[in-house]
Amino acid sequence: MAVVELSNVGKRYPGAESLAVEDFNLTSEDGEFVVLVGPSGCGKTTTMRMIAGLEEHTEGAIKIGGRDVTGVAPKDRDIAMVFQSYALYPHMTVRDNMAFSLKLKKYAKSDIKKRVDDAAAVLGIEPLLDRKPRALSGGQRQRVALGRAIVRQPQVFLMDEPLSNLDAKLRVDMRAEIVKLHRKLGVTTFYVTHDQTEAMTMGQRIAVMKDGLVQQIDSPNTLYQHPANLFVAGFIGTPSMNFLTAEVSDNGQALSGPDFQLATDGPRRSVLADHGQTQVWAGIRPEHLHLSDSESADNRMQGQVEVVEPLGAMTMIQVLIGDTRVTAQIKPHQMVAMGDTVTLGCPSDKLYLFDKDSEMTLHGIDIGQSDAH
Template sequence: MAKIVMKNIKKRYKNSESLTVKDFNLSIDHKEFIVLVGPSGCGKSTTLRMIAGLEDISEGDLLIEEKRMNDVAPKNRDIAMVFQNYALYPHMTVYDNMAFALKIKKINKSEIDLRVKEAAKILGLEEYLKRKPKALSGGQRQRVALGRAMVRNPKVFLMDEPLSNLDAKLRSQMRAEISKLHRKLGATTIYVTHDQTEAMTMASRIVIMKDGKIQQIGTPKEVYDHPVNRFVAGFIGSPSMNFISATCSDTALKIGDLTFTIPKEKIEILKTTGYLNKKITLGIRPEDIHHEPKEVNDSNTFETTIDVSELMGSESLLYTSLGDSTLIAKVNSTNIANGEKITLSIDFNKIHFFDKDTEEVIQSTNQSKLISIS
């Protein structure tokens, strides 16, 4: 339950030319669940470790509750951290693992017992308190790691890819449990992951990083609906957004040999920003492409041959091509065969435009205002 402010934070490792974290600015509010997400090596873990005090901050200020924490030891920051490999003390029982921090703080025994048992109850660990970590499953160990953080009632929870060692089923289960826990405890949480699904499902705000730089900060809906550049657009959402070369005149959009009519507002954006008749990158989410079972000949449809059709249960992923790029479509039809010739339609209301060179999103000025406010 703390406010965290990071001002111009930079990290440069010894013997390294470049910055691992470049100019990180973020203000986190009470009770927020912030997810730092990005590909490996983007500096998200380093940022988290700087907040924890496990790495020095090369430049900039870290404020927790308006106190500068740069030179404060981890133990005095009132934080708790959950590690990727759990980092449980292997020689201690589950109970002792959870009680360790409290014992060090010299909290009296009955209070320790109360807190550990309460955490164990919430996490469903009551029957395992006397076991050592070795005798627990991955999911149980993860719960102990969470419990160890919980019993301390910290101001801030830090989690470094806590679910990456679990299998898919357990992961989605723990995802829900952590979200539930966050709502219950209300502690400010900073969570690092490379998995966009975790980011989308758990975060109150997502911070997307690449090469040590923040790309975008926003709620899951904001970053999904209004990505600021091609990287964010491709990173958030599964399967990834399709990127296709296109040119747009003031009447139609041209992709390869195909011509589409697109909504006037979309053309207006390109007109005001001066991208008409220039090569641009078009971004289309797989879920915005639909299967048209009946033969229609609308201005937003095209006929194509399906290379591969993957049945996902209630929906299918179709791999085909549009212009000279591959295209993935997520459609509701579940009976499309490989090699079948079908008609697909594109919801052009939901497309995104990106500059071919800078890869920044092309947007009208009032739209960009909207994003910067959020």
């Protein structure tokens, strides 16, 4: 168990103009589960590989357990990594796969056996110990890969999209299992994924990355409630937040655009007044939109329904407001058909505001979104 400290970490590939990862700052708690999330090419895997030592960082410093690991080989960093492809040794049995690192470290045979058996018991893979990886299902291989990591009792676990090769159902199961395992072992874990649901459900803290830059590092709830910018707001939460370009009128009293008119509440009014710009991004989460029949309501958006997706517990509809397609989550009993013209409403205190150019949030930390929804 250890604290992992990244200060101003960056990576420049030889010959590359720009940095693949830039100015990454993060200090984990001891035993924390940290998720790095972002679209592909955002630098999350590179960051993890730099922690592992598979790639050398070219800027800043990485410390594991207080020790600067610059120039330290992966095997001497006291870390274990789980790969997306599992990277099991195909020519070895499950037992040998798990024992490989211990054998290289010249542990006593009895110690190795005990450690492998213990890890196998934790993961429930005892019956598989004498099989070769090719005789295992995807989920079983995943467990063996985890087992290979935990027998080493490392200070830090690194997991690089370990669930993305599994089918949807298994992924949900393994997600819970990894969280349980983490709670049981209490080892500091860095977990890379492109799946925001995985990030939200597993991470104690999440670092959202884009184009090599950290956008925001916060707990799942804070990311959802207080996104720092347009990208985080759109990336966290499914379906994604809707964004509309809005004209600010009446000194921040109202936001409007083609086919919509939104009234603001007190805190937002003052934010908009301070901001002083005539155009902003208005963000509304689909779950905060509702069907409204009153034409006179202050907050309303009118448009034609383009898509109706009944999901059972709820129904998703897509409505064309001006030339923006807006997703709304409505109750399943509300009958809406394609082509209908509907009016959508949204509580004023659920509005997110972002600068038109910088795309940064306009909300200070003190004006948040109300937690109830």
